[in-house]
Amino acid sequence: MSHSSDTESESEDDSVLSLGTAGVVGFGTGTPERSQQTVSVVGDPRGGVIDAIMTLSSLDLSLLRESESSHESIQRASQVILDHLDVIIGGNTFPDTDTSTLLVTFTEIVNHQFMQLLFEYRRIFRSLAATNLASRGTASSVVVCWVDLIIAKLAEAILLLSGGLEYPDFAAGGLNQRRESNGIRAASQLPGSVTPYGSHTAYLEPFSESWADIIPLIASTLASPAAIRLALYLVFGVYVMGPQLKVISPWSSESCKPCQLMSHLGTRIDMMADSHDHWQSNHSQQEKVCFAMAVVLFSAADLAKNEHNDDSLEPFLPRTLSSVSRLIQIIIPLSDSNSAFELISPVTELDHPQAILVHWGATMAWSWSTWAGWEGRIHNTHSTIHLTATWLFHLHTSGPDSSREKLWRPHLRQALLLDVSAAAKSINTVLQQFVTFLSLKDSTSFLGPGCPLLDVLMKLLWSAVQLAEPEKSTDQSLRLDLCTSLLSLFILLGNASIEIHAEVKDTIIETMTLMEPETISMALEKCKNDMPFHFALKLDGCIKDFTSRLSEHLANGSVSQSILSESRMHLHLLTVIWYSGIKGCLHRQTVTNFLAPLVDWSLCQNIHYSAHREFLASLLTSLAFLESTRAGASVADVSKLWDDDALWRLVLASRKPDLSKASALAHYVSETANLETCDRLCFAEAWDFLRDVLLLILTNHFLGEEELLALTVSPSICRALSVLLANIDAGTGDLFRFT
Known part of the structure; x- marks a missing residue:
């Protein structure tokens, strides 16, 4: 569908009143022209827009038909709002005004209460304009007023902002006047009553057009595609963009309940999915933008329904969920193979529809919660894995480089806590895909510096830390699955590229230390019994490989910081295994050959160096857990080739009250x-x-x-x-x- 056919059902003759930029701000009997040049707003733009909104809110609408005394104030207020929207659409800024201030001001316009007021003005002024035309004997099939211009420009601003201040391909490069004209044509087709007036068609009392009438238009089979798109843009701005840019609930009004919006959106989503072949690749970007907005709106309404206990709607059918899943895969497509690598590889450069799906609303958290109970029963749910990877990768893109980490962590934590069990299940599903991928030969090469997969993996592991604590979830099976995946990842990463994987392994260890010993023990048992995976064999090989490299460094007298860090990671893993009480995972000679040279080297080092103190603390803690479990068959026969007295004295050689050293010594003592x-x-x-x-x-x-x-x-x-x-x-x- 081309952009030029936005108003397929409308003719392009002179029957449309004031479609140009001039004369659109029509006030009943007069049509004052709007200036062709954007009027600069002096001072704080937010204050100007708020003052304009307050002016429009303070007027008595019942007097507008009887007196034109307030029309000049209305024109000035509308001009301020139009100027502000022009600045957004033009990609400019007010003097001394940053983009964030511009966006906050934008939220005042997409406030649901102001939208209700705008449509009240629209109803009155379209009636005045139509009556005036009829009294002059002028025929017009379509009547527009100043509100229609605001609506058209607002929809354009919403479209622009939804993609990150960039026009989508279908709207870029066109003439501004043509876009404005098309937008006004679409605005003129929004709901309104038409009754005959003599030989003319005019808008007369009583009118039934209001903001609430826009919602049913989304599911209409009679309205033009242009009107439906415009309605979708407006509803997206009010119920998604406004609340996200400024924390305010659009559901406080009785004009629209979440279930009402869900009902109409569900109908539209089913129509979208049914009218397009799922595997069709030639969807226009304009269609995909509507798909993305519909999906995000549907998820926002469903979350709001639960939050506001709005149960006036029957549970939506699996068919609608399947339709949502199909639309997601059209927006972020996958090939037929659905390989693990493809599923976990994020889309690094987002187009406009993908940006809407990823950056707006809480679609990701909603998807985790919604599909948690439908796994295997809804087609294409694997698209959620790909969406999760893409969403995680782009969490950092909402702010400048210097503050990216501070921004994505609270955002991710909020999504995780919305439904902890569903989030844990979804995060673990993606981790399992990483396990499948890393089981392939040479797959770790894809986890190099700056690699998108490494970014996604680190955010998955950070999520695992947030979800690992027992008080976060009462479902031990979820923590068991999570722990099993983490253990497999640790072993599969091996000993290569320690500089890159050190943080990954540290985070894995941190996550497992938050779990109960019983959970770790069951996870180790599960890994050990997975015969195709050969966990115990891989673990033994991992420790042997590192011991061999360690011996070379010790022989050369060059123990670097990276070797110390890797030694600590292996000690921490052994500590977790001994802490769990599992038997049969460790080979006697392998562990002995690893520990003995580390103890000998430690006894020869200067305890005053912080790096040596940290390493000694890890070593003593690990040896303490070894001693506590020596009665177990798996570790009882580990040869003890070190002297306890020497280790005690090494720690006591420094009298400085160091807490980590005191803790390690206390355990060992x-x-x-x-x-x-x-x-x-x-x-x-x-x-x-x-x-x-x-x-x-x-x-x-x-x-x-x-x-x-x-x-x-x-x-x-x-x-x-x-x-x-x-x-x-x-x-x-x-x-x-x-x-």
């Missing part, structure tokens, strides 16, 4: 103090060190972020002190200084 492998003087030094740290915690020595850490580690310190007391003899007790 609690597990080894009863083994009688440390001399009595070492007991006393450990007692002094841990007691001093505990006193500092009790006297609020640690402030800010350290205060939370101090409160977290204090129970471990108390436990270690109790273990020391329980294992001293009479001679050692004299060395303890009780203060």
